[in-house]
């Protein structure tokens with residue numbers, strides 16, 4: 001492999017042929033690529049780190065057959081099953097995440113799409129309360145939503161939509177058959193048309209090739225999504241994709257590096273599966289190019305505590321967006337910062353989106 005120049009990439013990112021070389025980088029080549037991704041993250045994002053949290057608003061009973069997902073009704077798994085939780089419970093989760101340091105919060109529900117009037121009204125009510133009581137960026141991940149429902153939720157305070165491509169177009173039929181890749185793209189385009197911030201990424205380690213990893217990242221670049229969540233498969237017993245699990249620690253780092261170098265100015269998050277797949281190098285996600293991560297628990301699996309993430313971020317000289325003093329200080333020693341009723345928080349650098 002030719003040596004990699006450690007320089008800041010252009011805002012449009014590195015070309016695909018270079019990404020295809022770097023996605024296979026290991027050893028010293030990978031370390032050099034990490035150095036470059038770190039430089040790019042620092043150049044485009046400075047010392048700011050975004051923290052996103054989610055709540056599993058409705059779990060299981062899903063008619064779709066996404067092969068990685070323990071919430072699909074097609075597979076025998078131990079995932080919890082419950083109907084949509086109340087607006088009060090959802091907003092309570094949001095406030096707790098905000099107080100713990102999250103800047104962004106997503107209401108995530110299982111299912112192909114949320115269409116029932118009762119459910120949409122509940123999410124609307126939750127969004128209104130979250131808007132009233134926190135400075136969180138308000139996001140929802142509800143499936144293949146139509147334009148009318150998104151406009152309605154936007155009026156209630158929705159600012160962002162999360163909808164993953166899941167994987168490369170060429171691999172998508174191996175992962176899910178109840179909807180297709182174009183449906184995912186349509187969901188993203190609809191959210192964009194409504195004027196919402198779009199968060200879209202996928203899951204790596206589902207039997208795809210390194211080339212298909214680049215294929216998906218290139219698709220996200222072409223769709224010009226705002227945030228890119230990178231997830232690494234945490235194989236769930238009972239799901240068919242668990243048997244295809246095929247990603248190593250170095251490959252995870254290479255995915256983060258290539259995402260940053262292809263989309264240097266975007267928000268690159270490392271989310272699900274990071275603890276399981278990155279192990280001892282978990283804290284290196286920011287050096288590898290990420291400028292955001294998901295804190296707290298995931299949909300059906302546990303994350304490490306937010307305090308550990310905040311400590312790791314602080315050790316690296318980085319700063320969670322919106323936090324003006326150490327969130328790891330005892331709560332009673334934190335002071336109210338101007339403009340933000342959270343102990344020790346400031347709204348000065350909260351993202352303005354949508």
Ligand code: SF4
Pocket residue numbers: 062063064065066069070071072109110111112143
């Ligand atoms: S990823 Fe979403 S749509 Fe797919 S099976 Fe899981 S809950 Fe259903």
